[in-house]
Amino acid sequence: MTLSRALWYYLWLAPHALQIALLVVMLGRGMRRQFPMFLLYTAFEVVQFSLLFTLYQLHIQFDGAYARMYFVGLAISTALRFAVIREIFNQLFKSYAVLQKPASALFRGTSLVLLVVALWLAATAPGDTADLLMYATNAMDRTVTILQCGLLLLLFLLSNYLTLPWRSRVFGIALGLGIYASISLAVSAVRFYSGASNTFVFDLIVMGAYHGCVVVWLYYLALPEREPKLDANVWAHHDLETWNQELERLLQHQ
Amino acid sequence: MIIATILVFAGLLSLLLFLRVAKGHGSAARDLGQLTESIRPVDIEAFRNLIDPREEQFLRGNLSPAEFRAIHRQRLRAAIEYLQCAAHNASVLLYLGEAARQSAEPAIAEAGNKLVDNALRLRLYAFRAIGMFYLAMVFSNTPISPMGVAERYERMTRLVILLGCLQYPSRDVAAAL
Structure with missing residues (x-):
């Protein structure tokens, strides 16, 4: 086995082994209710990997069964990842009643815009349409990556502008997904628009990104939840003179 | 490509x-002590004057179109600075409100909740208003009326004072009321 092949196997196996550990951590710490979609997504990834790896190792050829199973698995995994992003949005904005409606509207609006852009790109992208399944898989992968990267970017920009405090676990899940989506987007753009023939290196990069993503998740979820610590005793040090002056001015005008 | x-x-x-x-x-x-020192006073009356449509009508009626456009842009730039300042203060107050929300005292937690709500609304309004102002700088006929920002800023100010009173009722801040 060559080094590159060994690396490929490692990057295929290791993230899913880590996801089993992630499942154990999540179930052990009672995160089922807090992150049901993320738990479901993680469990699905482990199951999907088990099936695909078994098919691959047994060299089972049922007229492209592996390719079809991969395509179906990709579709389900994609749907679950969107559900996870939605879950992150809900977790972040649930404490702010004033933001829930605008955040929901923004989520839906941005999803629609990104979907239109991504579908247009998919329709106009070069590719070998002779193998329809492969073409559809690649097109879907690109579309999804654009959507997910865009939504996560929106989430981070919005929370940054509104200076919302993140709880560490939610942040960790969002960060991992964001890193994976952004690398995946860049790689898929280079791969399909340049028509590069050697996709092995690109596969390794994306697999490596997913490995990093799972490590980030495990790190943030294994650690105890860090709520944003805010010192309520800051009032003892805070100079309210400025605010008193504003109030006095208001009272003078009434 | x-x-x-x-x-x-x-x-x-x-x-x-x-x-x-x-x-x-x-x-x-975050060091809230440092953050609160970064609060900058905002002259609400000056801001109201800058965005007053009657003031704009007066200038439009008494200046040539070119002069009006130049003055209008300067006023809008000043208004944008006020908005950015108010939005910055709102972000600091958001942290204060978040801290108060964690208080065991229900009254303080409630005041903190309201402060957080108002601070968020102010930041959203300010974002929208700044966009409107930039648009108005390009298209001078665009109506601008973000009066809601001034009202919300005043409401936030009162909430901060209330929060201070609830936390430290014996302090001099009560005299302001």
Whole structure:
């Protein structure tokens, strides 16, 4: 086995082994209710990997069964990842009643815009349409990556502008997904628009990104939840003179 | 190829942003004492004057179109600065409100809740209003009436005073009321 092949196997196996550990951590710490979609997504990834790896190792050829199973698995995994992003949005904005409606509207609006852009790109992208399944898989992968990267970017920009405090676990899940989506987007753009023939290196990069993503998740979820610590005793040090002056001015005008 | 370049650029830029946010998130917990020192006073009356439609009508009626456009842009730039200042103060108050929400005292927690709500609304209004002002700088006939920002800012000010009174009822801040 060559080094590159060994690396490929490692990057295929290791993230899913880590996801089993992630499942154990999540179930052990009672995160089922807090992150049901993320738990479901993680469990699905482990199951999907088990099936695909078994098919691959047994060299089972049922007229492209592996390719079809991969395509179906990709579709389900994609749907679950969107559900996870939605879950992150809900977790972040649930404490702010004033933001829930605008955040929901923004989520839906941005999803629609990104979907239109991504579908247009998919329709106009070069590719070998002779193998329809492969073409559809690649097109879907690109579309999804654009959507997910865009939504996560929106989430981070919005929370940054509104200076919302993140709880560490939610942040960790969002960060991992964001890193994976952004690398995946860049790689898929280079791969399909340049028509590069050697996709092995690109596969390794994306697999490596997913490995990093799972490590980030495990790190943030294994650690105890860090709520944003805010010192309520800051009032003892805070100079309210400025605010008193504003109030006095208001009272003078009434 | 252009599309590929744009997507690659977008992907890498996103990655940098995510890593930058991660770095900020991992750094030391925010020092609220330092944050509160960064609060800048906002002259609400001056801001109201800048966005008063009657004032705008008066200038439009008494200046030549070219003069009006120049003055109008200066006023809008000043108004944008006020809005940015108010939005900055709102972000500081958001942290104060978050701290108060965690209080065991229901009255303080409630005041903190209201402060957080108002601070968020102010930041959203300010974002929209700044966009409107920039549009008005390009199209001078665009009506601007973000009066809601001034009212919300005043409401936030009162909430901060209330919060201070609830936490430290014996302090001099009560005399202001």
